[in-house]
Amino acid sequence: MNAAARPKNRPLCRIAVIGAGIAGLACARTLRQAGKQVSVFEANAQTGGRMATIESPFGSFDVGAQYFTVRDERFQRALEAAAAGTARRWSANAVRVLDQHGRTVDAAMPARESHWVAVPRMNAIAQRWAEPLAADGALHLGARVRGIERDALDAGRWQLHVQGDGDDHPVHAGFDAVLLAVAAQPARTLLSVSSLAQPLTKAMAGVQTTPCWTLLLAFPQAAQPGLITLGPQWNAARSSHHRIAWLARESSKPGRAPIERWTVQASNDWSREHQGDDPARVTAKLLKAFAEITGIRAAPSWTHSMLWRDARTTTPLGRPFLWHAKLRLGACGDWCLGHRVEDAFVSGLELALTLARDV
Numbered sequence: 202m203n204a205a206a207r208p209k210n211r212p213l214c215r216i217a218v219i220g221a222g223i224a225g226l227a228c229a230r231t232l233r234q235a236g237k238q239v240s241v242f243e244a245n246a247q248t249g250g251r252m253a254t255i256e257s258p259f260g261s262f263d264v265g266a267q268y269f270t271v272r273d274e275r276f277q278r279a280l281e282a283a284a285a286g287t288a289r290r291w292s293a294n295a296v297r298v299l300d301q302h303g304r305t306v307d308a309a310m311p312a313r314e315s316h317w318v319a320v321p322r323m324n325a326i327a328q329r330w331a332e333p334l335a336a337d338g339a340l341h342l343g344a345r346v347r348g349i350e351r352d353a354l355d356a357g358r359w360q361l362h363v364q365g366d367g368d369d370h371p372v373h374a375g376f377d378a379v380l381l382a383v384a385a386q387p388a389r390t391l392l393s394v395s396s397l398a399q400p401l402t403k404a405m406a407g408v409q410t411t412p413c414w415t416l417l418l419a420f421p422q423a424a425q426p427g428l429i430t431l432g433p434q435w436n437a438a439r440s441s442h443h444r445i446a447w448l449a450r451e452s453s454k455p456g457r458a459p460i461e462r463w464t465v466q467a468s469n470d471w472s473r474e475h476q477g478d479d480p481a482r483v484t485a486k487l488l489k490a491f492a493e494i495t496g497i498r499a500a501p502s503w504t505h506s507m508l509w510r511d512a513r514t515t516t517p518l519g520r521p522f523l524w525h526a527k528l529r530l531g532a533c534g535d536w537c538l539g540h541r542v543e544d545a546f547v548s549g550l551e552l553a554l555t556l557a558r559d560v
């Protein structure tokens with residue numbers, strides 16, 4: 202690109218945000234509040250990203266993030282201001298710690314801080330924050346960005362190639378800046394198709410993430426007369442079983458259907474080793490481990506397993522976001538700071554505040 206073709210100090214008016222997880226939405230709503238014209242492109246049909254919910258005939262499952270913490274007061278204020286009533290404390294912050302055989306090692310981790318969940322399901326906060334953007338016609342769902350390149354009519358701006366979104370307008374042009382709010386691996390993939398984006402790709406070279414197999418189980422038989430729940434008395438546990446790292450009784454979360462449902466997350470190592478396995482095999486193996494840990498040997502009436510390829514950051518970027526002022530390309534997401542919902546929020550917020558302030 203010829204840098205001379207780019208007008209100096211052009212105001213940053215039209216901004217594209219790729220990804221409508223918590224980072225992208227925190228970023229987009231802050232920029233909108235600062236008077237910027239924001240367009241959000243989300244590959245899925247729903248907002249929320251890894252704060253995801255799957256519906257079953259027996260009730261919903263939080264298939265990604267299980268709960269979140271609220272340590273940063275800006276996160277607290279954002280929840281109170283624009284998502285009031287959607288965050289509730291989950292009493293399971295007394296999380297058991299189990300050994301590899303399912304025996305309790307620590308009855309309840311001290312409740313250092315509250316565990317929050319969104320109600321009625323985990324993606325409710327994202328949905329609420331997305332409402333003003335949707336009302337502006339600025340939220341494109343089912344719109345996967347395939348490429349970022351210089352605007353064909355104005356070399357100082359960017360255009361996006363978008364698949365889906367009705368496909369009537371696969372090219373969205375005229376953006377002064379493009380911000381990626383996707384997980385680390387998709388960010389690399391998107392940036393790698395634009396040779397201009399090399400400085401960002403280079404900056405995130407050290408970021409590492411790990412996958413997570415997740416199994417969902419429903420036991421409607423526990424609702425039979427005389428039975429309240431199957432298995433253990435606890436509702437959430439961390440486990441050192443080689444296959445399973447986390448188990449939670451979905452039905453114990455506030456605002457959820459009462460039918461007994463469990464979400465099981467495989468350990469980092471096991472998920473990595475079994476990335477190529479088919480879901481049926483994974484279900485069988487994790488179900489066996491689940492029975493060993495919980496003592497629940499009843500056959501579930503409904504099961505579902507899925508692999509999150511970029512579930513958890515193991516080596517973060519170590520700063521809140523990436524922003525290349527000359528290229529006017531940026532990136533945010535949990536992987537900048539850590540592996541939690543709150544990290545994603547802070548990353549998206551800080552990128553937006555920097556842009557609103559400095560450009």
Ligand SMILES: Cc1cc2nc3c(=O)[nH]c(=O)nc-3n(C[C@H](O)[C@H](O)[C@H](O)COP(=O)(O)OP(=O)(O)OC[C@H]3O[C@@H](n4cnc5c(N)ncnc54)[C@H](O)[C@@H]3O)c2cc1C
Nearest residue numbers: 220222223224244250251265266267346534535541542545
């Ligand atoms: C199994 C699991 C359990 C977890 N448990 C917890 C927990 O208990 N507590 C906690 O705090 N955190 C937890 N996390 C982490 C938490 O979910 C994430 O830190 C947070 O949701 C990340 O938000 P984000 O906006 O950075 O990214 P994401 O939520 O991944 O959002 C990125 C969005 O970008 C979209 N996208 C990707 N590529 C494109 C493209 N090309 N075009 C358009 N859109 C695109 C995706 O569809 C997605 O919606 C868990 C995560 C997983 C997977």
